[in-house]
Amino acid sequence: MILKLAFKQKLILLAxxxxxxxxxxxxxxxxxxxxxxEKILIFENLIAETRASSxxxxxxxxxxxxxxxxxxxxxINNLQLQLNEVIKQRDFLNNLSSKPSVKSEKGxxxxxxxxxxxxxxxxxxxxxxxNKIFCISTDSPLAKxxxxxxxxxxxxxxxxxxxxxxxx
Numbered sequence: 001m002i003l004k005l006a007f008k009q010k011l012i013l014l015a016x017x018x019x020x021x022x023x024x025x026x027x028x029x030x031x032x033x034x035x036x037x038e039k040i041l042i043f044e045n046l047i048a049e050t051r052a053s054s055x056x057x058x059x060x061x062x063x064x065x066x067x068x069x070x071x072x073x074x075x076i077n078n079l080q081l082q083l084n085e086v087i088k089q090r091d092f093l094n095n096l097s098s099k100p101s102v103k104s105e106k107g108x109x110x111x112x113x114x115x116x117x118x119x120x121x122x123x124x125x126x127x128x129x130x131n132k133i134f135c136i137s138t139d140s141p142l143a144k145x146x147x148x149x150x151x152x153x154x155x156x157x158x159x160x161x162x163x164x165x166x167x168x
Contacts (some may be wrong), residue, residue, distance in 0.1 A: 025109050025168055026098040028118055028128050032135060035123065036090045043083035050076050089121040096120055101167050104146040106138050112155075112162035119143045 054072040101108035110117045116133040118126075123135035136143050145155045146164075154163045 024129060025100075025107075025118075028109065028126065028133060029093065029096060029098050029120075031126055031128060032118075032120065032123060033090070033093050035126070036086060036093060036121070039086045040083065040090065043079055043086060047076055047079045047083065050079065089123075092121055102150065104143075104149045104164065104167055108146075109133070109168040110146055110164060111166040112164050114160070114162045117142065117146070119146065 050072055054069060054076070096107045098107070104110050104119065106119055108119050110119065116131050118133050118135045119138055120135055122137035122140065125132050125134050127133075142157055145157050149155060149164055151164050151167055154161055156162075
């Protein structure tokens with residue numbers, strides 16, 4: 001009877017942890033979406049400002065005028081490419097589920113003995129609930145090595161071995 005009770009308590013604790021970390025993944029996804037939206041606004045504003053300055057460079061200097069306009073157009077094109085990449089990240093996140101994962105996969109939050117990794121889009125680190133979480137792309141070398149792994153398995157990348165402690 002005591003073993004059954006202990007087992008039931010473990011199940012309740014596990015269910016509580018799953019709910020807690022599911023909320024954590026939802027919060028993390030929300031934070032990441034907000035940061036991506038901020039980047040989109042920044043790029044849109046930069047493009048608008050660059051276009052406005054392009055319109056302000058009217059002059060009768062001939063070639064210098066054309067060179068200046070061409071340089072501004074190249075800058076607009078570069079900003080547009082960066083904006084398109086961030087929009088792809090936003091679209092990827094909008095299709096990402098926050099459901100718990102049992103293996104390392106797209107959308108998984110993985111804790112190793114070296115840190116937390118959120119396999120989604122490349123964004124650097126984010127502070128969430130007092131933890132530094134590294135947001136990595138599904139195409140990153142680390143995500144490729146982690147792919148399909150489960151808790152207690154070890155991975156090695158660049159001569160650094162990490163043991164997977166938890167996956168949500």
